[in-house]
Amino acid sequence: MTSYTHQTAPTQFVEANGTRFAYRRFGNPQGVPIVLNQHFRGTLDYWDPAVTDGLAKTREVILFDNAGIASSSGEVPPSIPQMGANAIAFIRALGLSKVDVLGFSIGGMVAQEIALQAPDLVRKLTEIFAGSYDPPEHLWLAVHFSPSAASRAAGLAFLERKHRRTDRDSEVSEDAAARQREAIGAYIAGGESVQGHLKDLRLPTLIVQGSNDVIIPTMNSYVLQQKLPNAQLIVYPDANHGSFYQYPDLFVKHATLFLDV
């Protein structure tokens, strides 16, 4: 369909549920497309091009701003399940009936909701436990990478890749960020949480985390693997919240294996 890449894919828009969703779509138009759900305060431009272009070699990659985020209209809803419902509306508005879903940190919570609310829509789930933090960029480095020289060098390379694109998405507004925080708080407080329904998520799931995550304890991924009926867990060494940005080539190979087998 396209020969677009992370750098060249134009920002497009689609209407659903009263929201005008901003998205970019690129890659090999074969098989099942993969929809990426971004972390707290992240936008279309916060993904690692080494990861998105790597995945795009073997499938279509769809990045989007959920409702109220950056270039999308609407408001950030106060709960993760509503974020999941918005994501489902977006995916269906593209005319897709079967997708793979990847979620990064808060995006992983949203990804679980998508699979739970629309089980027929989702083939395989990939969850990456890595959160995010407020800028400035040195804080991203501290959160996504470990203090070792190797991890820090990988972090600087990620920042260089991330900033290469000039036609950039807008940032997340303070109001939207506050609403994201509220939704995360409600999620952690329980009640509406997906935690009680993990055993119902029978689809193949890949969980990826760094060995020493300062935002979400690495143990969280272990417990999640134990609770999900069909989950594979990969923990990368010497890695923090941004493990898949630290090992983008290896992650792409692991994810491609998971998606293809």
Added chain:
Amino acid sequence: MTSYTHQTAPTQFVEANGTRFAYRRFGNPQGVPIVLNQHFRGTLDYWDPAVTDGLAKTREVILFDNAGIASSSGEVPPSIPQMGANAIAFIRALGLSKVDVLGFSIGGMVAQEIALQAPDLVRKLTEIFAGSYDPPEHLWLAVHFSPSAASRAAGLAFLERKHRRTDRDSEVSEDAAARQREAIGAYIAGGESVQGHLKDLRLPTLIVQGSNDVIIPTMNSYVLQQKLPNAQLIVYPDANHGSFYQYPDLFVKHATLFLDV
């Protein structure tokens, strides 16, 4: 060097430290060979041909009976460190100065010892937590696989692959098995254990385990990953002690990625 496979590789012998070691060597004679360390009561014929032939596509695979096991002469020593020393003597007797080492269950403990005692000899370490149990075969099924239909079918397929070779190794004697038990007991009791030295094992390590291991708790692999400075952990879903026999193709791809990157 050869076009031998798991099924056709002849059993060869080499002398070292007064022991006549039985081994088989086959595969692509490029790069660094990988030496496989077997589990409690296992012999040359207990490996899964889907795994060994899979690894052999991209490197040489060396299977051996450690001292006192099956077709090798000598006595099983009463400790894991001595088993490691015997394995090192065997590897050096083949004229090799750099190998990758894979260990399965008790073989994983031996593999750690090899890396600890001969750090220059070992490039990368792969540990699979899966133990073993006494025959009959249905017990292997119960231990290596989970009760699900998919896991049981994979278990039956493994048994069929394992029994295909007709020119078979002898079994482990009752005396040797008793000595293996003694070494495992000493290892668990501590004292000589490698546990205190895990932080010194700085080589790249891959740990693989099933999600629900009845012999060695799956949590063990998580703790090991956290203690080793440079370890990647992969946990397979719906799997027991024989996770890499349940997903042999996926394991071969994961192990090959780990060994090649």
